[in-house]
Amino acid sequence: MDAPDRTLRGFVGYDMKRAFAAIQSDVNATLAPFGLRMVTFSVLVIIRDNPGLKQTQLAEILMIERPNLVVILDELEKAGFVTRRRAPDDRRAYELTVTIKGRRQCDRAVEAVAQHDARMVEGMDEAALDALHAGLRRIEANGRSSDDRRKVSRS
Known part of the structure; x- marks a missing residue:
């Protein structure tokens, strides 16, 4: 299932x-x-x-x-x-x-x-942890960029 x-x-x-x-x-x-x-x-x-x-x-x-x-x-x-x-x-x-x-x-x-x-x-090795941190920070940055784009489009 x-x-x-x-x-x-x-x-x-x-x-x-x-x-x-x-x-x-x-x-x-x-x-x-x-x-x-x-x-x-x-x-x-x-x-x-x-x-x-x-x-x-x-x-x-x-x-x-x-x-x-x-x-x-x-x-x-x-x-x-x-x-x-x-x-x-x-x-x-x-x-x-x-x-x-x-x-x-x-x-x-x-x-x-x-x-x-x-x-x-x-269970995660150092490389996996580094990749996780990098990925989460990229997502945060992309989210902030999206917020900035939305603010500009509303103006």
């Missing part, structure tokens, strides 16, 4: 969706003991790696709508992982910093996510 999703399996996007669902489920289970989810972990790592980053920059990097980012930052701030302070050069903007508690938690979570990542790509 053919797979019920055989037509869909012919599309890269569908396979990516299925793979992402598996990744998201596993990484969220991995991060739960740290009080984090995939999105809060991503935000915490970017802030840790870029102290003083402004909220608008963070939203652009992670492609998160600013109102949604505020909710995520509230969660991280309440947990004691990040602080927000007014930017001295622009009182309308906030600079983000990881607290000592947040840095420790982030470092432990990064180790756990590295183990999760290894589980997800088990």
